Amino acid sequence: xxxxxxxxxxxxxxxxxxxxxxxxxxxxxxxxxxxxxxxxxxxxxxxxxxxxxxxxxxxxxxxxxxxxxxxxxxxxxxxxxxxxxxxxxxxxxxxxxxxxxxxxxxxxxxxxxxxxxxxxxxxxxxxxxxxxxxxxxxxxxxxxxxxxxxxxxxxxxxxxxxxxxxxxxxxxxxxxxxxxxxxxxxxxxxxxxxxxxxxxxxxxxxxxxxxxxxxxxxxxxxxxxxxxxxxxxxxxxxxxxxxxxxxxxxxxxxxxxxxxxxxxxxxxxxxxxxxxxxxxxxxxxxxxxxxxxxxxxxxxxxxxxxxxxxxxxxxxxxxxxxxxxxxxxxxxxxxxxxxxxxxxxxxxxxxxxxxxxxxxxxxxxxxxxxxxxxxxxxxxxxxxxxxxxxxxxxxxxxxxxxxxxxxxxxxxxxxxxxxxxxxxxxxxxxxxx
Amino acid sequence: xxxxxxxxxxxxxxxxxxxxxxxxxxxxxxxxxxxxxxxxxxxxxxxxxxxxxxxxxxxxxxxxxxxxxxxxxxxxxxxxxxxxxxxxxxxxxxxxxxxxxxxxxxxxxxxxxxxxxxxxxxxxxxxxxxxxxxxxxxxxxx
Numbered sequence: 001x002x003x004x005x006x007x008x009x010x011x012x013x014x015x016x017x018x019x020x021x022x023x024x025x026x027x028x029x030x031x032x033x034x035x036x037x038x039x040x041x042x043x044x045x046x047x048x049x050x051x052x053x054x055x056x057x058x059x060x061x062x063x064x065x066x067x068x069x070x071x072x073x074x075x076x077x078x079x080x081x082x083x084x085x086x087x088x089x090x091x092x093x094x095x096x097x098x099x100x101x102x103x104x105x106x107x108x109x110x111x112x113x114x115x116x117x118x119x120x121x122x123x124x125x126x127x128x129x130x131x132x133x134x135x136x137x138x139x140x141x142x143x144x145x146x147x148x149x150x151x152x153x154x155x156x157x158x159x160x161x162x163x164x165x166x167x168x169x170x171x172x173x174x175x176x177x178x179x180x181x182x183x184x185x186x187x188x189x190x191x192x193x194x195x196x197x198x199x200x201x202x203x204x205x206x207x208x209x210x211x212x213x214x215x216x217x218x219x220x221x222x223x224x225x226x227x228x229x230x231x232x233x234x235x236x237x238x239x240x241x242x243x244x245x246x247x248x249x250x251x252x253x254x255x256x257x258x259x260x261x262x263x264x265x266x267x268x269x270x271x272x273x274x275x276x277x278x279x280x281x282x283x284x285x286x287x288x289x290x291x292x293x294x295x296x297x298x299x300x301x302x303x304x305x306x307x308x309x310x311x312x313x314x315x316x317x318x319x320x321x322x323x324x325x326x327x328x329x330x331x332x333x334x335x336x337x338x339x340x341x342x343x344x345x346x347x348x349x350x351x352x353x354x355x356x357x358x359x360x361x362x363x364x365x366x367x368x369x370x371x372x373x374x375x376x377x378x379x380x381x382x383x384x385x386x387x388x389x390x391x392x393x394x395x396x397x398x399x400x401x402x403x404x405x406x407x408x409x410x411x412x413x414x415x416x417x418x419x420x421x422x423x424x425x426x427x428x429x430x431x432x433x
Numbered sequence: 434x435x436x437x438x439x440x441x442x443x444x445x446x447x448x449x450x451x452x453x454x455x456x457x458x459x460x461x462x463x464x465x466x467x468x469x470x471x472x473x474x475x476x477x478x479x480x481x482x483x484x485x486x487x488x489x490x491x492x493x494x495x496x497x498x499x500x501x502x503x504x505x506x507x508x509x510x511x512x513x514x515x516x517x518x519x520x521x522x523x524x525x526x527x528x529x530x531x532x533x534x535x536x537x538x539x540x541x542x543x544x545x546x547x548x549x550x551x552x553x554x555x556x557x558x559x560x561x562x563x564x565x566x567x568x569x570x571x572x573x574x575x
Contacts (some may be wrong), residue, residue: 410442
């Protein structure tokens with residue numbers, strides 16, 4: 001099976017544009033009438049649904065920012081009543097509260113459709129055995145790939161993350177052919193396999209779909225070599241739908257975006273001007289089939305470029321280049337998105353003044369480690385070691401609860417963290433991804 | 434009670450030397466010191482002759498400092514001297530958080546610094562049992 005949905009994935013561009021136009025017009029009407037947030041935004045600039053008649057009119061519409069989802073937490077931007085929402089997921093927000101997304105029954109169906117396309121592009125079919133080592137839970141990774149795999153009819157192993165030795169035993173014994181996890185976890189698995197003396201020839205692995213964090217061509221080569229598989233890059237974000245927004249085909253020359261569901265744009269992050277194809281800039285998406293949480297021109301903060309040429313594989317859908325960076329200070333650690341400002345808000349709650357802090361990100365073996373340096377000050381200091389250790393533990397627990405990952409907290413002497421003129425350099429990323 | 438200076442030190446080389454340098458430059462004399470250390474940091478405890486000045490000088494030089502009240506006692510510098518004093522505290526169920534001692538300041542006497550979980554009671558109990566508790570003037574003029 002070359003494609004999951006040949007009609008949509010290889011649609012002539014003229015036909016695709018017509019489809020996108022119809023769906024865009026419908027979506028704008030729907031959000032205008034059902035989401036007060038969008039109605040107000042549009043009315044403020046004197047825009048009405050009937051002003052949007054073509055894809056060129058897309059640029060008339062206002063942008064949506066992660067802050068907007070935070071301001072309307074939790075359900076303020078849903079376009080349907082809660083009774084029609086059948087699934088809720090969440091991902092990290094810039095400070096305390098997570099970003100909440102909701103799906104109607106049809107959205108879940110759409111989601112399975114787009115992730116199925118992703119899996120088939122990697123060579124999945126009903127005879128495949130798919131091991132999903134993405135986290136199951138509020139994170140969209142696990143369940144997203146799960147529904148797509150089931151849709152295809154593959155045999156799904158919903159193992160979620162962690163317990164690597166067990167994962168490898170299952171991978172070998174259950175005959176996994178497709179692995180879905182973060183790229184750094186795949187490398188970690190390769191390492192543990194070597195420790196256990198298990199050779200890649202003993203496995204039935206054929207391919208892997210890897211995403212949720214940035215990874216280099218060098219990492220891809222290493223994964224392909226050590227696991228003996230085809231390693232495919234996938235892209236998604238829970239605000240748009242989760243995994244399934246875009247995926248490479250076997251030719252690995254850009255990720256095909258499910259354009260019949262999500263319209264991409266590249267903009268200049270400063271001026272917000274739309275840039276021509278081929279230019280590097282910030283990726284923006286407009287969902288045109290989602291019902292629960294339709295988003296207009298959502299700024300992803302990911303840097304990429306778009307290529308509209310027809311691919312060798314026959315797909316006509318636009319390809320986005322590998323994400324090369326962010327326009328904000330978010331970092332991804334073991335697949336989890338972390339904002340330095342989250343750490344700041346935690347520290348503010350501990351003492352009277354927020355101490356100076358810095359995040360050091362390292363890759364030890366193949367796993368990301370986050371160390372939070374916190375400057376000692378009068379508030380935190382005590383004459384007794386055990387009291388300082390209690391404060392250290394309190395800070396660590398608070399940060400771990402907020403971020404959702406384990407961290408190391410190191411107390412350092414005052415004035416040892418670099419001060420800077422403008423924006424403080426909060427993150428020292430020592431990984432060479 | 435005596436004022437003890439406590440300083441936060443990262444486990445990096447040169448930090449202790451830096452502290453003693455500041456004190457030296459400010460003409461402050463150290464009578465006793467002790468370091469409590471963990472994997473990542475240490476707390477330096479000092480008895481000096483000018484505690485308030487020491488606090489100010491160290492603060493100005495970027496160290497995190499606090500002043501803790503401790504008890505200083507003088508015991509005979511011979512076997513059993515310390516045991517007698519500690520037994521007195523134990524009989525009244527007073528726990529010792531930390532302690533350190535130094536000799537040579539007074540002929541035939543050892544001076545012991547104590548931090549307990551009940552400072553007031555400890556002072557009374559020691560005095561009642563004829564253990565010599567030193568005043569601030571006596572300690573700062575050592």
